[in-house]
Amino acid sequence: MVGIRALSKIWLNGRLVPWDDARIHVLTHGLHYGYSIFEGLRCYATARGPAVFRLREHFERFGNSAKIYRMKLPFDRTTLERATLDLVRANGVPEAYLRPIAYSGYGEMGIDPSKSPVEVAIAMWEWGAYLGDEGVRRGVRATVSSWVRMDSRMLPPQAKCAANYANSALAKMEATSAGYDEAIILNSAGMVAEGPGENIFRVKNGIVSTPPASSGILRGITRDSVIRFVRDEGLEFQRTDFTREELFTA
Numbered sequence: 001m002v003g004i005r006a007l008s009k010i011w012l013n014g015r016l017v018p019w020d021d022a023r024i025h026v027l028t029h030g031l032h033y034g035y036s037i038f039e040g041l042r043c044y045a046t047a048r049g050p051a052v053f054r055l056r057e058h059f060e061r062f063g064n065s066a067k068i069y070r071m072k073l074p075f076d077r078t079t080l081e082r083a084t085l086d087l088v089r090a091n092g093v094p095e096a097y098l099r100p101i102a103y104s105g106y107g108e109m110g111i112d113p114s115k116s117p118v119e120v121a122i123a124m125w126e127w128g129a130y131l132g133d134e135g136v137r138r139g140v141r142a143t144v145s146s147w148v149r150m151d152s153r154m155l156p157p158q159a160k161c162a163a164n165y166a167n168s169a170l171a172k173m174e175a176t177s178a179g180y181d182e183a184i185i186l187n188s189a190g191m192v193a194e195g196p197g198e199n200i201f202r203v204k205n206g207i208v209s210t211p212p213a214s215s216g217i218l219r220g221i222t223r224d225s226v227i228r229f230v231r232d233e234g235l236e237f238q239r240t241d242f243t244r245e246e247l248f249t250a
């Protein structure tokens with residue numbers, strides 16, 4: 001089953017290559033040890049062509065993920081931002097999801113990734129709404145997961161690293177195999193943290209709230225945009241911890 005429709009180009013280690021040539025070796029270090037950091041951003045159709053949503057912030061977070069994981073990126077932020085725009089132009093689709101990724105490449109094996117070369121790629125493909133169009137229209141069914149979000153003494157939740165997504169994948173599979181659309185993951189203090197790939201907001205009595213970064217979440221860029229919209233609308237907003245029952249009564 002292939003859900004991805006091939007586009008024309010992928011940016012790989014400094015140049016645009018044909019889609020089918022963006023391949024890696026089976027002994028790529030990051031594939032074995034989860035040592036890759038990535039981003040997920042979108043470009044949207046506008047009257048002036050595709051517009052990438054908050055490009056700078058995504059590459060700032062990319063750089064921070066690399067720093068947290070002691071990964072030395074071989075390209076600076078400006079180069080990666082330009083590469084992203086070049087890629088969007090080269091592929092010529094109006095709306096797409098973009099996936100910059102940096103990983104420990106082929107050359108060495110063993111736990112320590114610092115001996116492996118760091119490879120960087122940016123791919124894009126057409127991808128619908130995160131939880132489907134139906135989810136946007138009608139909402140989704142979510143369940144509290146038995147899996148606990150790792151805290152920053154275990155793995156750094158604020159780095160968008162592949163290793164962190166093993167926790168997300170376990171929660172997601174548990175939820176979908178029980179017939180739900182999505183999981184809600186609590187942290188080790190029993191407070192609501194986030195979903196497997198999204199932040200959570202709660203609205204009660206006209207007050208909008210979301211867990212703080214210290215709850216063990218990825219500091220989402222969408223979350224930041226929502227906070228700005230809420231404030232611009234003059235709504236009351238709180239960045240606060242809350243328990244699961246406070247979701248049930250939202």
Ligand SMILES: Cc1ncc(COP(=O)(O)O)c(C=O)c1O
Pocket residue numbers: 040168194195196197198199217218219220221222223
């Ligand atoms: C674990 C997790 N939390 C939150 C988010 C939301 O982040 P953003 O709004 O920057 O896409 C994501 C998505 O990247 C995620 O994977």
